Amino acid sequence: MDLGLYIDGRSRPSASGQFFDSSDPFTGEVWSRVPAATAGDVDEAVRAAHRAFTSGPWAEMTPTQRGRLLYRLGDLVEANADRLGELEVRDNGKLLAEMLGQVRYLPEWFRYYGGLADKIEGAVTPAERPGIMHHIRYEPIGVVAAIVPWNSPLVLTVWKLAPALAAGNTVVVKPSEYSSASMLYLASLFGEAGFPPGVLNVVTGVGSEVGEALANHPLVERIAFTGGEGGGRAVYQAAAKSFKRVSLELGGKSANIVFDDADLDDAVKGAVAGIFAAAGQTCMAGSRLLVQDSIHDAFVDRLVSFVSQAKLGDPLLPDTDIGPIATPPQFRKILDYIDIAKGEGATCVLGGTRAEGQGLGNGLFVKPTIFTNVHNGMRIAQEEVFGPILSVIRFRTDDEAVQIANDTPYGLAAGVWTQSLDRAINLPPRLRAGTVWVNAYRVVSYLAPFGGFRNSGIGRENGKDAIRDYLEAKSVFINTRRGVPSPFVMRLPSVESFGG
Template sequence: MSNPLPRHYGLFIDNEFVEPAGDDLLDVDNPATGEVWARVPDASAEDVDRAVRSARRAFSEGDWPGYRAADRAKLLIRIGEAVAEHAEELADLQVRENGKLHREMYGQAKLMPEYFNYYAGLAQQPLGHTNPLHLSDMINYTVREPLGVVAAITPWNSPLLLLAWKLGPALAAGCTVVAKPSEVTPVSTLRFAEIAAGCGLPPGVLNVVTGLGQPSGAALTGHPDVDKIAFTGSTATGQAIASVAGRTLKRVSLELGGKSPNIVFEDADLDSAVNGLVAGIFGASGQTCMAGSRILVQDGVYDRVVDELARRAEAIVVGDPTDAASQMGTIASRAQLEKVLHYIQVAKDDGARLAAGGEPATVPGLPNGLFVRPTVFADVTNDMKIAREEVFGPIASVLRFDSEDDAVRIANDTEFGLAAGVWTQNVQRAHRVSGRLRAGTVWINNYRKSGYSTPFGGYKQSGIGRENGPDALREYTEEKSVWVDTGQGVKDPFNPRA
């Protein structure tokens, strides 16, 4: 994993790497080793403007406007095939950036082609309608046209898969894109763009700018020539983006934070449920918006579930993310590790009972790695910060409930509404409770599943709009209504006898 000479990357504009206007660079760290292995530009407003102008030219003047739906579909399929060919490389880059397990990043890279293939199919489906009218001698039909230039802003936890969630429908619709990855994970997106360009993507259709939220992120979201912002990240940043977008009425889709309840009833298959609880909060080191971070357990099985969850947490092998024996990798950055450790201390101070973990982990051979032990807090109440604020780390908060109504009340008592899980063998209860939960996704007797054909997004402060599924394509289009006179033409409105 050693790489003593950091590689310098440029911005990716018009299908080539270009140098930024200024000299400001950002280090890209390997969170498992602590080494700086790459440097990327901290793009200026001038750099962002250059990328947006490239996307605008491609949308309005280049080859892209002439692409038929079938042409866009073929291109999406080729991109998917190229991603499959480079899956190992793209996985390695992401592991170096964010410290997730290699098998998880490789699995996501192998899954990405299915997203592009799915939207290749949708690109060729009819998106308009012929509408019945109350008027004679008239026809009305609707068409959907591409929105224009899209700013796709992605997080560090799954940088390429979440880019695919945006890029698939955007390209299928005929938009052009300026992508801005997190400053923590920029290299994998730059390499992906280079691979996509090699598939025949016209210059300017996909550009990548790297940098911090200030100035590059602000310059991109506030740019007057950006028509839509597609963002995945924190609720606070999403709120700021929505405010900026509102000034010029840009379209937005925001996939934001969560504090998702994972509800275990007394009649659940507890072995299966605990497996789901472990996967829901400790998978990806808890660094996922859909993490089942609030575990609600009914009185009769509460102690048993807490004990088993703590035992399982203690048994998880924290280690080198490139090692197949590791079961949990690193926290993605020093700042995020400090945040996780802060919340552990806050939970202790608020009176939660530490049942497992609660401290950094030491991994032999990786003294500078950003590791933390999987952590379980019991006897949590829903007014504690650990139950109300998103941590984005491997911390499970276990709360007690006594009845179905009590479970629903606690689950919905949050500003978030991204996801929820229900564990019960009572089919009536399963559907009844899922219908009462204010969440965009509800899993019954499973957790942390997603797919290209199913919508994903949140209620309340967990977001606006949906990604994936057929409706995601509509998020990147404008609808136009067309009226056609099939009669004798328009008569003089001021001389009806004429």
């Protein structure tokens, strides 16, 4: 199946006419060909977005009209959820059950921000000086570049698209070269929903070419990026050259903390959901499991027994628990980190090798892996692996747990497992993370801001305030009196009048 770029409301080949292959992570077979966009294609997409922003139907729409289009798009996503979910699985190998759950939830983003589109109100400030009226209005920024990774492409794109469009911007999306199909299918729904040409554009290709051309384009006013720390740094540096607005949702090394008063059955399930349900290929993965010393050994035994029952296999089958690794480079990276952990002295109590055999097709599978005897200074505890590898770290006191959890360059998420009301209330403020779950893990909502501290990024996505990041505040002063005084006789107020 040959795919096309989506530019100015239509699907078309790249200017070069070249494609690159997209392989199914489970079968290893090429199932689609994705157009390799050129810098010229990027320029055309950005200019189409700029035209749509500055003139034509989209520029003239009221916020209420934009909101109605977003509602209509949400309905179309809901109607096409099964197809979108299957495309995601073919591209990134995640479980169909997980992808369908994500895609079926996505319409709520379009509905939420569709409803919010005409709720962004300016303000009239109190009169500060006679004859001068001042009000604040909020206006869209312009062309937004959305650059998204391969692990959850639709979710991470919609987190950007919905608020950006509700605010009145236009968008050029650059999906990962490993997972472009679902985004191109979503783009086709925009025309069906009634969005004018140019409001959404999709260009595909490798980041070093297409992403760089997009980040450096002079007509792009804002960049919304989700991906690795290295890619985020490159985007940030490119944006700084022309002072583009930027949001970065990057990696994590999140701590999932189990106290001795926790419901251990729930905590085991929470630890597994945090790291193995998505084969560890999620920025919020609870890759560091902090277990209180008094229950450490018993908890690890219970955890190993539970994870040992997990079934690896075809992600399209309903009884599969863990799917393949999405890309060959990521597969090699995970195996390298397993060797690094062993070399550092960590004890592998489960997995630790590639998984092969009947039912695994030609997929790149890694056995769910658990390391104990990990101390927080090890690379396996400090560096993001993005795979099904769990590092178990002992702690004794609440203070030590907080110290270990915060001792990382990242600060994306954390989990706390306890039946203590005191801990449930007082520990989250002490954890330097953008999201803290108590007796839960990997819960997100269109209502809840998501983002991280430190190296985990800049800015927040989701929630009411996210739309503000796609708007510019403008001050308007109106002189209500006739007769402007001569500038040559104007005098500044004396220092004394300010109380100095």
